[in-house]
Amino acid sequence: MREHREVARGLLALNRYRAVIFDIGGAVDLEFAWEMALDGAIAAACGLEGIRVDPAMVEEASEQAVAAFAPDVARHMIETLCGGEPTTVARVARRVEAMTGQLDAFQIRPEIESLLKRLKARGLVLGARELRWQRLERAGIAYLFVRDPDVPATECILVGDRIDADIAPAKAAGMATIQFRSGRWRRQRPRSEAETPDAVVTDVAELEVAILERLKG
Numbered sequence: 001m002r003e004h005r006e007v008a009r010g011l012l013a014l015n016r017y018r019a020v021i022f023d024i025g026g027a028v029d030l031e032f033a034w035e036m037a038l039d040g041a042i043a044a045a046c047g048l049e050g051i052r053v054d055p056a057m058v059e060e061a062s063e064q065a066v067a068a069f070a071p072d073v074a075r076h077m078i079e080t081l082c083g084g085e086p087t088t089v090a091r092v093a094r095r096v097e098a099m100t101g102q103l104d105a106f107q108i109r110p111e112i113e114s115l116l117k118r119l120k121a122r123g124l125v126l127g128a129r130e131l132r133w134q135r136l137e138r139a140g141i142a143y144l145f146v147r148d149p150d151v152p153a154t155e156c157i158l159v160g161d162r163i164d165a166d167i168a169p170a171k172a173a174g175m176a177t178i179q180f181r182s183g184r185w186r187r188q189r190p191r192s193e194a195e196t197p198d199a200v201v202t203d204v205a206e207l208e209v210a211i212l213e214r215l216k217g
């Protein structure tokens, strides 16, 4: 076993990639509960301001926000549903924040923890793009990640669900990029070569193949 690992590390040394950086929300945390809660809160807050919206309208507003590459998706959805009226938009946004601000759901993606363990056993450094580290601790997976991986961007593979917030900036920094199509951003598509990920995956098995392909160089 030990020899195996040393051989694996030796092979790894020949490869340019030494770290895999995970966008936690979307790639590791499924975020289904969070997305449902946010959509529900937006609909409820609109209702309290006298704007009636149904689930299809919320879904459409979400699609528009994703297609527009809106950095603040909730804000963009609220503006769409409220017709852009500034006072109403601000009130709805405050209500949504009050309803969802304390929400702390973490739904670990099935099979992802064992993949993280396999990657770590290969000697790869695992990084996490997550501002609230306590979430990883509560989910029991913090130990798998290095908090501040000291690896140059050109030696990193980034895994994320958003083209705008994950893929494009990581690619600009020189990382290899893998888009994990999932949840709200599953239909987001690159608009240019600079936003095009090196690989697109939809489940953990595909993700493992895509990472191993990059390691082969």
Ligand SMILES: [Mg+2]
Residues within 6 Å of the ligand: 023, 024, 025, 026, 027, 160, 161, 162
């Ligand atoms: Mg994400």
